[in-house]
Each structure stands twice: as C-alpha cells, then as structure tokens.
Amino acid sequence: MNELLPQNQIDEFRARAAALTHPHEVIVDALRAVQSHHGWVPDAGVDLVAELLGVLPVEVEEVATFYDKIFRRPVGKRVIHVCDSICCWAGGGEAIAAHLQEALDIGFAQTTADGIFTLLPTCCLGACGEAPAMMVGLTTHGRLTPERIAAILQQEREALTESKDFHHQDTKTPKEP
Numbered sequence: 001m002n003e004l005l006p007q008n009q010i011d012e013f014r015a016r017a018a019a020l021t022h023p024h025e026v027i028v029d030a031l032r033a034v035q036s037h038h039g040w041v042p043d044a045g046v047d048l049v050a051e052l053l054g055v056l057p058v059e060v061e062e063v064a065t066f067y068d069k070i071f072r073r074p075v076g077k078r079v080i081h082v083c084d085s086i087c088c089w090a091g092g093g094e095a096i097a098a099h100l101q102e103a104l105d106i107g108f109a110q111t112t113a114d115g116i117f118t119l120l121p122t123c124c125l126g127a128c129g130e131a132p133a134m135m136v137g138l139t140t141h142g143r144l145t146p147e148r149i150a151a152i153l154q155q156e157r158e159a160l161t162e163s164k165d166f167h168h169q170d171t172k173t174p175k176e177p
C-alpha cells in the first residue's frame with residue numbers, strides 16, 4: 001500500500017480523472033485524501049496527485065498553497081484555526097487567541113508537545129454572528145470563552161484517546177502552517 005494513499009483511492013482517482021475533461025477539478029479532493037491518510041501533504045503527495053490526475057506538479061502545488069487547510073508541513077492530530085477577521089477581532093478574538101496560546105503553551109504555527117494540536121490563524125470562518133470563533137478539525141465553534149475552549153480541548157483529547165485515533169484529522173476542506 002502506498003503510504004500516501006490506499007490503493008483503492010489511487011484507483012478511484014485515476015478513474016475519476018480519466019472520465020473528466022478537466023481533471024484539475026479533482027485536485028482538491030485528491031489533496032484532501034492524501035492529507036486525510038498521511039496527515040499532511042509532502043512533496044511526494046503533490047507528485048502523486050499530479051501523476052494520478054495527469055496534471056503538472058506545479059498545478060497541484062498552486063492549489064495546495066492556495067487553500068489554507070491543505071498542510072504542506074507536518075501538523076498535529078487536530079488543527080485549530082483561530083479567526084482573526086474583523087467580527088471576531090471586534091468580539092474579543094485577540095484575547096481568545098492569546099488564551100489559546102497560553103492554554104496550549106504554543107504560539108501560532110506550532111504544535112503541542114504531545115502532537116495533538118497545531119494552532120493557526122485564519123480568515124473569516126463564516127461564523128461572524130457567533131464571534132469570536134475557531135475551527136478545530138472540521139468543526140466550527142463560536143461564542144468562545146476560556147471555559148468553552150477548555151471544554152472543547154478536553155473533548156478533543158478524550159475523543160482521540162477513546163478512539164485510539166492517533167491518525168490525523170480528516171481535513172476535507174482546504175496554507176501552510
């Protein structure tokens with residue numbers, strides 16, 4: 001089995017690309033699949049996607065670097081994206097970001113010592129009405145307070161422990177940490 005993508009998905013992406021006039025439209029899906037399986041997208045993942053879809057590696061790289069939820073460097077099991085756009089900023093987002101850094105004992109673009117959380121800033125998550133907001137893995141959380149953050153982090157840790165899921169988050173949405 002390819003360490004970047006299971007054989008059945010390799011076959012699936014080849015078939016999908018072969019059926020399309022513009023296989024470029026599958027690039028994001030293929031990158032997400034590699035990331036879901038491998039945790040992040042190394043250079044070999046970019047090359048694999050390009051080969052499967054019959055596109056140029058540079059075209060895959062362009063997509064990978066455009067989407068801030070495709071990770072081109074190793075990340076923790078759960079990536080926390082903290083919104084730093086206007087509504088969240090006005091709603092106390094700076095204090096929330098500072099609290100998260102303190103609670104996790106890391107700065108932005110860093111991963112906790114246990115390898116669970118990576119902290120990244122992001123632009124608007126579409127939850128402006130519930131500012132300040134963050135996204136953990138695929139789940140958006142709003143109306144953040146230090147208490148809510150503590151509960152969310154605890155919940156994520158427990159979920160990983162219970163499922164023994166030390167595989168990476170499923171990053172089905174699309175910058176580099």
Ligand code: FES
Binds near residue numbers: 087089125127129133
């Ligand atoms: S400004 Fe933060 S979710 Fe929109």
